[in-house]
Amino acid sequence: MTAAKTRQTTPEPPAAAVAADAHWAAQREKLRNRQRPIAPLTICDDVAVKKTLEQARWEVRRLELTVTETPDDADAKKELAAANAALEKAQAAFDEVAIRLQFQALRRPDFEDLKKEHPPTEAQAEDNLIVNLDTIGPVLIAACSLDGITAEDAEYYLTEWSEGEAGALFNTVWNIQSGTRMDLGKG
Secondary structure, eight states, X not given: OXXXXXXXXXXXXXXXXXHHOHHHHHHHHHHHTOOOOEEEEEEOOOHHHHHHHHHHHHHHHHHHHHHHHOTTOHHHHHHXXXXXXXXXXXXXXXXXXXXXXXXXXXXXXXXXXXXXXXXXXXXXXXXXXXXXXXXXXXXXXXXXXXXXXXXXXXXXXXXXXXXXXXXXXXXXXXXXXXXXXXXXXXX
């Protein structure tokens, strides 16, 4: 004979008690005021400027390691200071020529509606795609852009840019929809 298992549930706390809990009220306010994620996309067409910045970063990392290993080395400290100055200059040059775009995730219902408006073609569905990538891309980019990119602009970029760059643009806006800023580890 087997004993019947009963499921015990934790009772819900009274609404008045929850409302009176200052800690929960503050947490709830923070949760309600969270902003949707934002993803940047930085474009720099000047290869020399990018290379100079990468080299300056590498030099600073190398000298930081040297100073860590030999903290009494005054020359290494001077070299590190000079390298940091060169890095600031290289970063300023990069910032001058770089194009920075920002995209914000859509509200989930809006994203779901957009996906429904762009169903996959039969061939895309056979490839297990959930949307028509050809039609959703420009609209999604425009909807997520914090810089005013229009669907027409986005269509041009997706058509005219190299495959890798167009893919990076699309992936930035697609991936921001499923990004997470939570730590699911032990508290």
